[in-house]
Amino acid sequence: MKITGKTKIVGIFGFPVSHTLSPLIQNVAFQEAGLDFVYVPFQVKSSDLRKATEAIRVFDIVGVNVTIPHKEGIIDYLDEISEEVKLIGAVNTVVNKGGKLVGYNTDWMGFLESLREDGVSLKEKKAFLIGAGGAALSLGFALVKEGVKTLFLTNRTYSRAENLARKLKEIKGDETEIKVVEFEKKEKLASEGIDILINATSLGMKEKDPPLIDLTGFPPSLYVYDVIYNRETELLKEAKKLGMRCQGGLGMLIYQGASAFWLWTGKKAPIEKMKAVARDYLGV
Ligand SMILES: NC(=O)c1ccc[n+]([C@@H]2O[C@H](COP(=O)([O-])OP(=O)(O)OC[C@H]3O[C@@H](n4cnc5c(N)ncnc54)[C@H](OP(=O)(O)O)[C@@H]3O)[C@@H](O)[C@H]2O)c1
Known part of the structure; x- marks a missing residue:
């Protein structure tokens, strides 16, 4: 240089x-x-x-x-x-x-562009966003902006998920149905016909991090997105094992x-x- x-x-x-x-x-x-x-x-x-x-x-x-x-x-x-x-x-x-x-x-743009590259559309879809920090806020914005029909939210600290839901409702009014789910009950959403599940937490960054969620009950048509970009997380490994389409956070970063x-x-x-x-x- x-x-x-x-x-x-x-x-x-x-x-x-x-x-x-x-x-x-x-x-x-x-x-x-x-x-x-x-x-x-x-x-x-x-x-x-x-x-x-x-x-x-x-x-x-x-x-x-x-x-x-x-x-x-x-x-x-x-x-x-x-x-x-x-x-x-x-x-x-x-x-x-x-x-x-x-x-x-540009975080939310990065997320949408990486999905577009993989041929994933969000319009009228059911999405499940896990996390309520900065990344979750940008992704939540992208999801409601793109017109998801239903957005399920969960977070380890429940009150932060409620805050995120409130913020996103302010952004998009009633066009997207937003539902907050208890973190301990997240596997129960397996029967809700969810199209895309997103990890927007920092869980998975470290080698020894436990899996974020048990995916076994979810349909194989589920698309799994993980914002973590420094390694292949347990979540992505599990999704691949179950034949689900998925991607990590590198595309969003780029x-x-x-x-x-x-x-x-x-x-x-x-x-x-x-x-x-x-x-x-x-x-x-
Ligand atoms: N790919 C990209 O371009 C890109 C862009 C931005 C961020 N990221 C990544 O996104 C991740 C989150 O970033 P952020 O800025 O949103 O961080 P943040 O504001 O600190 O939020 C962290 C989130 O992770 C949750 N969390 C942390 N440890 C957890 C655990 N052991 N179990 C369950 N949930 C846990 C937190 O839950 P609580 O509220 O309960 O603490 C919170 O929802 C980071 O890994 C970051 O590197 C990637």
Whole structure:
């Protein structure tokens, strides 16, 4: 990589930030696209977030990705946010438009694009979303936006699932039927004719994590989606064993990055190259 006086800078704000795959993926994408950009990790403490955001303007940085724990907090320091961010309440991409900082959320786009690539449509479907953190909120938004007929929600902490249901109802009114289910009773949904089941929790990231749910009673037509991208989870292994179609979180990661790439450069990202480098790095 050749850095010159003309090289444009983008990066990521997070704390910690050392685990992120985005610098690897984005730098390969810039190189492949022949763009004189460099993507760097910025470890930013919450107490420094205002100053760090101001520095985007000071250093004429093209934009940044934003990860845990700043996705919500950074909104206060931006000049404008997209319509989706107004609904989701979380930013993962900032674009510096001549000194005006605009916040976007591309996580939900990444999820939808990865499903489209696999030929999965959500319209009028029955979906089961497990989790109620940041990822679940973006995915829940995508699910109601795409017009799922019924959305079942569950979470280890029940009250957080109820909060998520309330938020999603505010976004989509009554068009999607939203039902909260107790975590301990999640296997009972096997007979509900669910089309797609999604893990939006962090369970499965670690080698010794137990399976999230027993899939044996669910129909083989079930599509299983897991946001975890660093390994093949027990959930995906079980789905494959039962002959169910499924995918892990790598597609979502790549496509949210590709949308950010497009927002910063106006160019289409080299998806296959990004996927290949991420797979190679993760050994998946
Ligand atoms: N593929 C992608 O592009 C992508 C994008 C964003 C995030 N992710 C992944 O999504 C996962 C969740 O991220 P997040 O930002 O939503 O995190 P978060 O806000 O911290 O939420 C974590 C969620 O996981 C649940 N959870 C944690 N440990 C659990 C356990 N042992 N059993 C059952 N549920 C458990 C939590 O339940 P409680 O509420 O009960 O604590 C909560 O719902 C992470 O692994 C992250 O890497 C992937």
